[in-house]
Amino acid sequence: MSENKPLILITNDDGYSAKGIAELTKMATLFGDVYVVAPAVGMSGMSQAISLSNPLRSELLSSQPGLVIHKLTGTPADCIKFGIDKITPRKPDVVLSGINHGSNATANVFYSGTMGAALEGAMNGIPSIGVSLCSFDADADFSVVTKHTQTILNCVIKNYLGKPICLNVNFPDVKEQDFKGIKVCRQANGYWHGAFDERLTPYQQKYYWLTGNFVNHDEGQTDTDEWALQNGFASVVPTIINITAFDQMAELSNNLK
Amino acid sequence: MSENKPLILITNDDGYSAKGIAELTKMATLFGDVYVVAPAVGMSGMSQAISLSNPLRSELLSSQPGLVIHKLTGTPADCIKFGIDKITPRKPDVVLSGINHGSNATANVFYSGTMGAALEGAMNGIPSIGVSLCSFDADADFSVVTKHTQTILNCVIKNYLGKPICLNVNFPDVKEQDFKGIKVCRQANGYWHGAFDERLTPYQQKYYWLTGNFVNHDEGQTDTDEWALQNGFASVVPTIINITAFDQMAELSNNLK
Numbered sequence: 001m002s003e004n005k006p007l008i009l010i011t012n013d014d015g016y017s018a019k020g021i022a023e024l025t026k027m028a029t030l031f032g033d034v035y036v037v038a039p040a041v042g043m044s045g046m047s048q049a050i051s052l053s054n055p056l057r058s059e060l061l062s063s064q065p066g067l068v069i070h071k072l073t074g075t076p077a078d079c080i081k082f083g084i085d086k087i088t089p090r091k092p093d094v095v096l097s098g099i100n101h102g103s104n105a106t107a108n109v110f111y112s113g114t115m116g117a118a119l120e121g122a123m124n125g126i127p128s129i130g131v132s133l134c135s136f137d138a139d140a141d142f143s144v145v146t147k148h149t150q151t152i153l154n155c156v157i158k159n160y161l162g163k164p165i166c167l168n169v170n171f172p173d174v175k176e177q178d179f180k181g182i183k184v185c186r187q188a189n190g191y192w193h194g195a196f197d198e199r200l201t202p203y204q205q206k207y208y209w210l211t212g213n214f215v216n217h218d219e220g221q222t223d224t225d226e227w228a229l230q231n232g233f234a235s236v237v238p239t240i241i242n243i244t245a246f247d248q249m250a251e252l253s254n255n256l257k
Numbered sequence: 258m259s260e261n262k263p264l265i266l267i268t269n270d271d272g273y274s275a276k277g278i279a280e281l282t283k284m285a286t287l288f289g290d291v292y293v294v295a296p297a298v299g300m301s302g303m304s305q306a307i308s309l310s311n312p313l314r315s316e317l318l319s320s321q322p323g324l325v326i327h328k329l330t331g332t333p334a335d336c337i338k339f340g341i342d343k344i345t346p347r348k349p350d351v352v353l354s355g356i357n358h359g360s361n362a363t364a365n366v367f368y369s370g371t372m373g374a375a376l377e378g379a380m381n382g383i384p385s386i387g388v389s390l391c392s393f394d395a396d397a398d399f400s401v402v403t404k405h406t407q408t409i410l411n412c413v414i415k416n417y418l419g420k421p422i423c424l425n426v427n428f429p430d431v432k433e434q435d436f437k438g439i440k441v442c443r444q445a446n447g448y449w450h451g452a453f454d455e456r457l458t459p460y461q462q463k464y465y466w467l468t469g470n471f472v473n474h475d476e477g478q479t480d481t482d483e484w485a486l487q488n489g490f491a492s493v494v495p496t497i498i499n500i501t502a503f504d505q506m507a508e509l510s511n512n513l514k
Contacts (some may be wrong), residue, residue: 002276047304047334048367055456055464078467082293086465107380109500110305111334123364123448152513157472159512165505184510186501191380194338199312207312208343210335238502238509243366244443245495248422252495253441255416256409 005066006032006157009092009121011079012114013043016061016071020099022129023142024149028096029067031153035092037067037083037112039076042100044107048116049075058082076117080150084124093161094153095121099145101138105225105235106188106216115168115239122166122241127156130166135173136227144179145171148204149232151182157209168237172229180232187237188224262323263289263414265350267377268336269298270357270370273318273328277356279407280399283387285353286324288410292349293326295342296333296370305373306332311373315339315374328338333374341381349412350418352378358395362427362482362492363445363473372425372496379423379498384413387423392430392488401436402428405491408439425494429486436490444494445481447473 008028012021016038028034037058051074056203061069061152070087072079076107079096097117116167121128129152133145152169168187172179192212225235265285273295285291304335318326327344328447329336336353348497354374361369371387378385386409392403407428425444429436447470456464475481482492 007349042310045307045309047306049304049306049370050302050368051467052302052333053299055466056453057462057464074467081467082453082465082470085451085453107498110376110380110498113306116304119367123367124450143501155509163510167509180307182513184506184513186503186506187499190500191498193381194503195341196313196339196342202403205314206341207314209312210331210338211340236509236513238504238505239500241364241367241448242444242446243496243500245423245497249441249443249493250488252422252424252493255412256439256441 004210006093007088007090008032008034008094008096009080009083009088010034010036010096011117012076012098013046013076015039015041015042019139020101020142023146024063024096024099027146027150028254031157034067035083035088037079037087038070039230040071040073041081043075043113045111046075046116047111048077048119050077051075056082065253076113077120082116094156095126095128099142100132101140102132103134103170104132104137104168105229107191108148109168109187109239118166119241122164125164127160127163129156129164129169131169133171133173140251144174144176148182150193152236164241166239166241168239169234170225170229170232172232174232178232182236183233185225185228185237186248188216188218188226190214190218262345263350264345265289265291265353266340266345267291267293267353268333268374269355270293270296270303270333272296272299275358276396277358277399280403281353281356284403291324292340292345294329294336294344296336297328297330300332300370302368303332303370304368304372305334305376307334313339326361333370334377337374337377349383351413352383352385356399357389358397358497359389359393360391360427361387361389361425362486364448366425366444366496368503375423379421382421384417384420384422385456386413386426388426390428390430392405401433403433405439409493421498423498425496427482427486429489429493431489435489439493440452440490441490442485442486442494443480445475445483446474446479447471447475
C-alpha cells in the first residue's frame with residue numbers, strides 16, 4: 001500500500017457481514033488505504049467492553065491493493081486494539097466505526113459498541129468517527145450517510161490528523177431531498193429507563209428480554225443531537241475521553257471533609 | 258423491609274460469589290436495606306454493555322430481613338436495570354458497585370463493568386459509587402476499603418440523595434497504618450496500549466490474549482487518581498454522564514462549514 005495516503009482502520013458492532021460496514025468501507029477507499037477488522041458476530045450494546053476472559057481468533061477474509069479485511073472473535077474495542085497491534089503496518093491515521101444500523105445519539109453513546117470502538121481509537125491518539133443511521137433495517141439505504149460522511153471525513157483529515165478527536169455522528173433515516181445538513185450538537189441529556197419483557201420457556205421457566213423507554217430531559221432543546229435527528233439533520237457530537245466531573249470536585253472535597 | 262432506611266442496590270463485575278461484593282454488602286447493611294443483583298459469572302471488562310442479543314435469567318439466592326440477594330445472567334449494567342425494574346420495591350436511594358478486585362482508576366473507568374453499573378445508576382438519577390481495590394487477589398484484604406468507604410457512603414447519603422452523582426472510588430492495596438486518607442481527584446489522562454499475546458492451540462491454530470501497557474500522560478501530576486493511589490490515598494473521581502466535548506464544538510462547527 002502507498003505510504004502517502006491516509007491509513008484508515010474500520011470496525012463496527014453489527015459484525016463484518018453487515019451492509020453498513022460494507023458501505024462505509026467502499027466510501028473510505030476513496031480517501032486512503034483501508035484495513036477492516038470487524039467482529040465475527042453482532043456486538044450491539046457492547047459499549048467499550050474488552051475481552052479479558054476469552055482469547056481471540058482472527059481470520060483474513062480478503063486482501064487486495066488498498067483494502068484488507070479481517071474478522072475477529074472479539075468486541076469492537078478489541079478490534080481497534082487488535083488492528084493497531086497486529087494488522088495495520090503503522091499506526092492508523094483515522095478510525096472509522098459503523099455505519100451502525102440504529103441510532104447512537106444521546107445516552108446510546110454509552111452502550112454503543114460502535115462508539116466504544118471510536119473512543120478506543122481516540123484513546124490511542126487517533127481521530128475517530130462513529131457513524132450511525134437511525135434505521136435498524138438490515139438492508140437500509142445508506143446513500144445519504146456515505147455522501148455526507150465524506151464531508152466529515154474530509155474535515156477530519158484536513159484539520160485533526162494526530163489529534164484524539166472523537167465524533168459521534170448520527171444520520172436521520174431520510175432521503176437526500178429531505179436531508180437538512182450537518183449540525184454540531186451536544187449530547188441530549190436523557191437515559192433509557194430499563195424495562196424487562198418477562199416470558200416463559202417451553203419448560204415454564206421465566207426469562208427476560210431487556211427493553212426500555214427513552215426519557216429525554218432535553219425535550220425541545222434545539223442544540224441537542226436528538227433534536228437535530230428529529231428535524232432532518234445529521235448530528236455531530238464531539239466526545240471526550242476523560243469523564244471527570246470537574247465542576248463537582250470542590251464541593252465534593254468539602255463534603256468529604 | 259423498613260421504609261425509612263435508605264434502599265441500597267448493589268452489584269459488581271466479578272460475579273455474585275466474589276469476596277469483594279460480600280464485604281461491600283456486609284458493610285452496606287449497616288446503612289440501609291440492601292438488594293444485591295449480581296452477575297452469575299465474571300463480567301470484568303464489560304464496560305456499560307447491555308444484553309440486546311440474549312435474554313436473561315435470574316435466581317433468588319437468599320432473602321432475610323434487610324438483605325435480599327439475586328444473581329442474574331447478565332452484565333453489571335443489566336443488573337442495575339433489572340434490579341430497578343424487577344427486584345427493588347421502590348427506586349433505590351443509592352447504587353453501590355464492587356468492591357472490584359483490581360483498579361478502575363484512569364482509563365480503566367471506560368472498560369470497567371463495575372463503573373458501567375455505577376454510570377447506569379447515575380443515569381437513572383441515583384447517586385452511585387463504584388468501589389475498587391488495587392489488588393487482583395481473590396482473597397484480598399478489604400478491611401481498609403470497607404472502613405473508609407463508610408465515610409464516602411455517609412457523605413453521599415447526607416448530601417446527594419436524589420442527585421445523579423457518580424463516584425469512581427479506588428483504594429490502594431495498603432494496611433490501615435499506611436493509608437493516607439481520601440482524596441478527590443481527576444481521572445489521569447492515560448490509556449492502555451493494547452498488545453496481544455500470540456499462542457498456538459494444541460492443533461497449531463493461532464489465538465490471542467489481550468494484554469496491554471498503561472501509558473500515563475499525566476505522570477507525576479499530583480491531582481490525579483493514579484498519583485493518589487501510588488501515594489497511599491484512596492482516589493474519588495466524580496464522573497459525568499454526558500460526554501460532549503463542549504470546548505470543541507465551536508471550532509468543529511467552523512471546520513465543518
